[in-house]
Amino acid sequence: MTTQNDTRTPPRTFPDVCVRCATCMAACPVSRVTPHFPGPKQAGPGAQRFRSAAESSVDDWIELCTSCRLCDTVCPAGVPISELNLMAKAKYLDERGITFRDWLLVRGDLFGEMAARFSSYVNPLMKNPTVRWLLDKLLQIDRRRDLPCYEYPTFRQWFGARPAADNGNPKIAYFYGCFTNTNETDVGKAAVALLEAHGFSVDVPPQRCCGIPRLGVGDLRGAKEMGGRNLASLLPTVREGTDIVFSSTSCGLMLRHEYGPLLNLPGAEELARHLFDICEYLLHLREEGKTDVTFRPNPMKAAYFASCHLKSLNIGLPALELLRLVPGLDVRLVEAECCGLGGLYGFKKEKFAIAEEIGKDLAEAVARMAPEIVLSDCEGCRMQIRQLTKRTVLHPIQLLRDALL
């Protein structure tokens, strides 16, 4: 017999579910550092009571929400706070029109391949003070922000150039994400090595940007378009019985939990049921006794930071659990909430200071731990931690790959 929880779930846009308990005010990283954002309670359900589709937006601080979604994870009443914020942000930006900067930034997937091809020219340019000054003045991309380097060949090109491994092993598909493809190809290589070590034959189906950068600037239509394209190319994979893993928790959150509930894309639930975080997947295998992969000792002090979007995936901390299997590795969780980067948010001139201030708490927590290495599943967190701590920052699967026997 299965009992169903009788607690009714009211409509998602109904702000009166909020009982004003202020728990979210103990979690919001933005209102923790700036008085200019009133916090999730007021920005979400509070202001929602005064919003009307027929009237223009007045809440210009809505843009300061980073969409980290921590408020959603702590709310005891199940209010979809970040979604209320997102809708309000989308309306606000719709009324004002998207800026050229935002239009450009969310298309990183398009110019990324090109930038990677010409990385030997692009990378020095990105560090050139004059170029940065121009980007700062003309595009409002803060010149203090380290821009990620491009790598050539891209992950996809590297993968395509490998001899096809048709060894009869069970197939698994990999969603690598734009950043892995053009900026951190070693994360993709680590994923492939780790999956192959676990006895899989890896496939990389055609894929586009997951669309989460577009959501971040309130471009729901654009996000939906990206989602539609990915579903079209990924559904055939799951329909032939192949599971898909991702290594970026933000891409994963978008694919698994936003395509369906938020964007109402057909087939989203089917995809979600076969889509896993790579560490979650490997941990499951281990718990089901389906793998005997062991790791060689790596006596080292490591700090692991759990990204906000990993918290929203709500799968626990599978990477941390896998890292604990590496003999000698002293790995501890960084006790800090949110790195502050917020994806593209931290690149924007008007938001740089907020992103940095949020990240300061994390940087101090890392400094107190004095680790030899910092690990995080999210490329945004890795960028931010690199910039703030000047330490080596890797994806956990890179360390796990290196610890393979």
Add this chain to the structure above:
Amino acid sequence: MRRYDLIVIGMGLAGLTAARTAVEMGAKILIVGRGMGSLTLFGNTIDLLGEITPGTDMEAGVMSWTATHPDHPYARTGWAGIAEALVAFREFFPPPYTFAPVGGGNSLVPTGAGTVRPTYLLPVTMTAGVGISSEDTLIVSFRGFKDFQGDTVSLHLRCRGVNLSLPRYGLEGVTALAFARLMDEEPFRESLGEAIRRQLAGERRIGLPAVLGLRNPAGVMATLEAVTGAKVFEIPMLPPSIPGARIFRRLREELIAKGATFLMGNPVIGATLKNGRCEGITVQNPPLKTVYSADCYVLATGRFLGGGLWADMERVSEPLFHIPVSQPATRGEWFRERFFQPEAHPIHRAGIVTDAALRPVDEGGKVVLENLWAAGSILAHHQAIEEKSREGIDIATGFLAAKRALAP
């Protein structure tokens, strides 16, 4: 499907205590909460039983209480159970940020409403607030910090009050979390302490809103005391409770470090029951539903606010396992005639009735599900708010539920 020794449902103090007790016993556990639980709503001090006269012996007080309240959760744990659980709690907060009684038993602490209320264990940052007098205490509040109205507090406590400007914020509104974060910075609290020192007119104690930092509250207090030369204490105020957040963070840190699986942010939408046992629970993170299984389960979902109890127009029910709820016979008996009466409204005593081991039972006293235990405010026959027993019930029953669930 993953198998655990114990799954705790609910992330308030009761659930977290049960989870911590279980990991201490070496169990593989999962804790799931639909949100952060109630520690940021309450959780400022550890109430045990406010009825007991300050300065008198707690053991004798609780014993005589349970003699006249045989159905109360404390009658299940007994004084020994309470004492053991409180020792475990106190050991979890080693110096400098400790919890202790002032004097032997209950003491009266000032609140953000300007009242004094009885409580048992106080964080070290609140102890100097016990026994304040009009002459010796200055209440300090801050412009732009709306959660603490110093005028009200000082008026009712009959102390002098001052309202200061914060060095780095205008009137735009600073939140409790932002304030606490600033306090964690040494230079900030030094300059704040200096501003307070200049306001002193012979007072020897200083009452501040409970925002003395998240990371090192005892250190924040020490700086302020060194700069001002007076004793400093925190006054509990409106949510979010920073002292509660400290307890939450400490417990979460410990649970994750000890290998517990920590799932926060999604509801448990169903349970699979078979042959009088719970076989699994379903957590919903749309569009996915995930089943988790364990040998035993602790239900610590709280009351109406936490979602542990559910009321329609006529009846109160337990929405997840559909286990019997003790409640007034008819809707007409839910409330007393007037809203503000000293006695609790009968509906506040509604909840789950258990056996001595905290397993839920039906009207006939028969165990409902063999591998389910209940803890915290969802239990019947207490009036946590009026009795001032919330944290004591959470800690004592959370501790006992885990011990009994994992007993060989």
